[in-house]
Amino acid sequence: MGYFSDITRGLSTAVKGLTVVIRHLGRRKVTRQYPEPKNEYILPERARNRLYVNMDDCIGCDKCARACPVDCIEIETVKSIPEEDLGVTTRFAKKKSLWVTKFDIDMAKCCYCSLCVWPCPTECIVMTEVFEFSEPKRENLIYHYATMDAAEAELHRQNRANYEAQANVQRAKQAADRAANAPAGPPSSTPPSSPPPSAASPWANKGPKH
Amino acid sequence: MTAIYQALYEFISRFFSPSIITLVVTTLVYAAIPLVFILVYGLVAILGEMKISAWLQDRLGPMRTGPKGILQPIADILKLLQKEDTTPRAADRPLYRLAPWVAFIGSYAAFAALPFSVAYIGARLNTGIFYILSMGSLVVVSILLAGWGSDNKYSMIGAMRSVAQIISYEIPVALAVITVVVIAGSMDLQTITDLQAGGINNWFLLGGPKHLEGFGGSTNFVLVPVMLVAFAIYFIGSLAETNRVPFDVPEAESELVAGYHTEYSGMKFALFFLSEYASMFAVGSVASILFLGGWQSPLGDTMNGPAMGFLWFILKGLSFVFAQIWIRWTLPRFRVDQVMRICWKVLIPFGLTAVAAASVIAVAIQ
Ligand code: SF4
Ligand code: SF4
Numbered sequence: 001m002g003y004f005s006d007i008t009r010g011l012s013t014a015v016k017g018l019t020v021v022i023r024h025l026g027r028r029k030v031t032r033q034y035p036e037p038k039n040e041y042i043l044p045e046r047a048r049n050r051l052y053v054n055m056d057d058c059i060g061c062d063k064c065a066r067a068c069p070v071d072c073i074e075i076e077t078v079k080s081i082p083e084e085d086l087g088v089t090t091r092f093a094k095k096k097s098l099w100v101t102k103f104d105i106d107m108a109k110c111c112y113c114s115l116c117v118w119p120c121p122t123e124c125i126v127m128t129e130v131f132e133f134s135e136p137k138r139e140n141l142i143y144h145y146a147t148m149d150a151a152e153a154e155l156h157r158q159n160r161a162n163y164e165a166q167a168n169v170q171r172a173k174q175a176a177d178r179a180a181n182a183p184a185g186p187p188s189s190t191p192p193s194s195p196p197p198s199a200a201s202p203w204a205n206k207g208p209k210h
Numbered sequence: 211m212t213a214i215y216q217a218l219y220e221f222i223s224r225f226f227s228p229s230i231i232t233l234v235v236t237t238l239v240y241a242a243i244p245l246v247f248i249l250v251y252g253l254v255a256i257l258g259e260m261k262i263s264a265w266l267q268d269r270l271g272p273m274r275t276g277p278k279g280i281l282q283p284i285a286d287i288l289k290l291l292q293k294e295d296t297t298p299r300a301a302d303r304p305l306y307r308l309a310p311w312v313a314f315i316g317s318y319a320a321f322a323a324l325p326f327s328v329a330y331i332g333a334r335l336n337t338g339i340f341y342i343l344s345m346g347s348l349v350v351v352s353i354l355l356a357g358w359g360s361d362n363k364y365s366m367i368g369a370m371r372s373v374a375q376i377i378s379y380e381i382p383v384a385l386a387v388i389t390v391v392v393i394a395g396s397m398d399l400q401t402i403t404d405l406q407a408g409g410i411n412n413w414f415l416l417g418g419p420k421h422l423e424g425f426g427g428s429t430n431f432v433l434v435p436v437m438l439v440a441f442a443i444y445f446i447g448s449l450a451e452t453n454r455v456p457f458d459v460p461e462a463e464s465e466l467v468a469g470y471h472t473e474y475s476g477m478k479f480a481l482f483f484l485s486e487y488a489s490m491f492a493v494g495s496v497a498s499i500l501f502l503g504g505w506q507s508p509l510g511d512t513m514n515g516p517a518m519g520f521l522w523f524i525l526k527g528l529s530f531v532f533a534q535i536w537i538r539w540t541l542p543r544f545r546v547d548q549v550m551r552i553c554w555k556v557l558i559p560f561g562l563t564a565v566a567a568a569s570v571i572a573v574a575i576q
Contacts (some may be wrong), residue, residue, distance in 0.1 A: 007556060014541060021266050021540040031270040 041195045048112040049131040051105055053145040057089040057124035060098035064116035064125050072109035073116060076102035081163040089122045100146055101153035107133070108141040240332055244321035246486045255487045255531055256283040261534065263539045269394030286410075291477035298361055301473065305359035309352045310474065310481035316348030317488035325400045325494055327505050327519030338399040339387055342496055343380065346451055349489065350376045351472045353460070357388075359401075360473040362446060368469025372453060372460030374423075378553040379450035386444035389436065389568040390414055390500045393575075399499050406503035411508035415441050415501040437569045441501045443561050445533075448493035450549065452486060455538040459546050492529025495523060502526055 015033035043049070060077040077098040080086055116125055135141050148156075222231060257272075257280060264271030272279030297306060320342045322332035335341050350373050357369020393414065394402045405419050406412050414421040415437050419428035450457035453469075461469030471482045500506055504526070505519030513522075544552070 003555075017540050018536060022536060024268055025262075025265050027268055029265070029270045030263075030268045031273075033270070033273060 020086055042129040043129050043131070045178055047129060048114050048127045048129075049133075050107060050128050051110065051116070051143075052126055052128045052130075053103060053105070054124040054126070055100065055103065055111070055145055055147045056196040058100055058103065058145075059089060059094055059096050059122055060100040060103075061121060063121065067115045067119050069113060069115060070095050070109050070111055072106040073107075074102060074104045075100065078153070078160050080156070081159050084159070089124070091124070094122055099153070099156040101148060101156065103145040104142050105140045105145065108138050241322075242331065243326075244324070244332060246320065247326075248318060248484065248491075249322065251491055252484050252487050253287070254528075255282040256286065256483075257492070259529070259535050259538075262535045266536070266539045275284075276518045287480065290476055290480045293479075295476040295478065296473075298473050300361040302359040302361065305355045306473075307359075307478075309356035309359055310478040310485075312352035312355060312482045313349055313485040314488070316345050316352060317492060319348070320345040320492040321488070323399060323461075324492065324523075325403055325499065325504060326523050328400075329515050329516035329519070331400055334398065334400055337397045339391065339397050339402075339496070339500070341400075342492070343384060343387065346489070346492075347376070347380060349485070352485075355471040356474070357427040360470070362473050364466045364468075365470050365472045368460045368466045368472070372470060375453075375457060375460060375549055375553075376451055378550060379447045379557075382443050382553060382557035382561045383447035383451060385558065385565050386440040386447065387496075387500060389561075389564045392565065392568045392572045393418055393433065397574070399496075399504070403499055403504035403506060406506050408506075410503070410508040413501060413506075413508075432567070433571055436564050436571070437501065439560055440564045440568075441497070443557050443564065444497055444500065445530075447557060448497065448554070449534065449537065450553070452489045452493055452534070454490065454534050456541040456544050457549055458538075458543055459549055460496040462543055490531050490534055491527050494534070495527035495531055498523070498526035 060075060062075050062077070065071075065073040065075045077100050080097050080099055086099070088095055112127075114127055117127060133141075146153075219231070226234075261271040261279075272282035275281040275285045297303060297492060323335050323338040323341045325331040325334075325338075353369050353372045353376075357365045357367075357372075360366075365534075390402065391397055394405050396402060396405075402414075406414060407421065410416065417433040417437065449455075453460050460466075461471070466472070472477060474482060505523040506517060507514040507522055
């Protein structure tokens with residue numbers, strides 16, 4: 001390019017840029033002064049913020065914890081014993097059979113990927129619109145969703161332990177009875193499926209005992 | 211109160227003669243006016259830079275400190291004062307400490323020869339504009355001191371670039387100034403301002419005073435393009451002299467951290483900062499004196515006078531500061547080679563042409 005055309009081009013493009021910029025001086029500003037007009041902050045649809053777990057519906061299936069890429073959900077469950085009726089979930093009416101003794105989400109680790117939300121069979125773990133939950137201490141960001149206290153959890157654990165111990169005693173007795181009733185055949189000849197399911201699996205043993 | 215002053219005066223006059231006391235007091239008062247002005251203007255300019263840059267980008271800028279954020283510069287100054295004043299271990303201490311003061315003195319000293327109004331000029335030198343240009347060069351010394359004293363490669367590169375740039379750009383700036391000086395026949399800024407009395411029509415940018423002998427008519431017609439070129443050269447050159455965008459290669463954040471003042475913190479940094487803003491106003495007001503009639507009212511005799519002179523002068527200076535801010539938030543930075551090319555291949559040839567043309571016209575006028 002020529003010397004003079006360079007100069008004119010340089011000046012004219014500079015002027016063009018300056019006119020574009022100066023037109024913004026009186027424009028409406030886009031800045032939002034965050035906390036002030038509170039109701040202005042309408043989050044977009046499907047915004048991902050703090051998680052919430054509706055414990056009434058959680059069946060303790062652990063699917064969310066396994067889906068989590070950062071392992072920030074910790075779930076501990078205790079199997080219920082047959083005489084306990086945990087009811088059904090409000091959604092999809094799923095039968096609940098596990099006591100959820102611990103359900104912690106560490107929101108400090110959470111990356112808000114929402115991967116835990118999709119697998120939940122009862123749709124009880126959800127993203128909410130709460131985004132103002134900063135804490136001075138990191139421990140405070142671990143949310144405890146489990147509804148039962150330590151004593152209650154211990155009670156259920158104890159119940160389960162007792163029940164299993166009794167079931168074991170029962171099984172041993174049944175095995176002894178079987179051995180006494182059939183002395184001729186060697187135990188190895190019995191087909192593996194021969195023990196009654198009720199005795200082999202405590203889960204199949206639905207009927208009330210004791 | 212009067213009694214205290216009386217006693218003080220009598221005490222001092224035992225050692226000094228009254229004329230010396232008057233001289234010292236007058237000097238101090240005269241010196242304090244620009245200093246106070248620089249400090250107040252510094253606050254305004256910092257806020258202006260923040261607010262204007264925000265507005266140009268559709269933002270709001272600082273909004274929380276005071277109503278609409280107008281106390282933000284004060285908060286910033288207080289923060290700077292509290293900052294730890296660090297010195298790099300390998301720094302050349304005396305030079306490192308000296309640099310910010312030299313920078314500020316250079317900028318402040320330029321204000322001495324600025325005619326703020328018909329009633330106030332710190333020192334009416336018959337070589338006023340020459341003095342201001344040379345004080346501008348003092349900044350080069352401080353930048354070199356800062357760059358060398360910091361013992362930091364970024365500071366050093368920034369200082370080198372800055373010195374190369376400022377020394378180069380002094381030539382076109384001087385040429386533009388000479389163009390006006392040749393026509394005005396004086397280097398005294400007050401005289402140059404006086405020549406442009408009588409409204410916008412008599413400003414040098416628009417061909418100079420029409421009422422004087424020789425001016426007007428065809429002379430005026432020829433002078434307008436010459437002055438426009440000189441004005442453009444002066445303005446571009448002054449951007450480079452104050453290291454403002456698009457000529458901010460010496461402090462290019464993306465390449466050099468902050469250039470020569472990388473290592474400075476606290477009050478020393480504040481001095482560099484203040485000196486930069488003071489220089490912005492100084493070059494702006496020199497442009498307004500040379501081309502836009504200084505403290506003269508654009509309306510001729512209406513709203514003219516000593517007090518209104520102050521107002522017009524500051525207003526014109528601030529519009530240049532505004533233009534510098536506006537340019538800063540619009541244009542990208544030049545490369546070093548482009549900076550040099552613009553200076554040596556464009557501004558200087560044009561400047562020489564303008565001086566030659568002005569000289570011919572000046573001869574024709576006489
Ligand atoms: S949103 Fe993602 S990171 Fe957070 S708990 Fe769910 S799966 Fe884990
Ligand atoms: S996936 Fe749903 S039901 Fe299963 S443990 Fe997680 S929250 Fe509970």
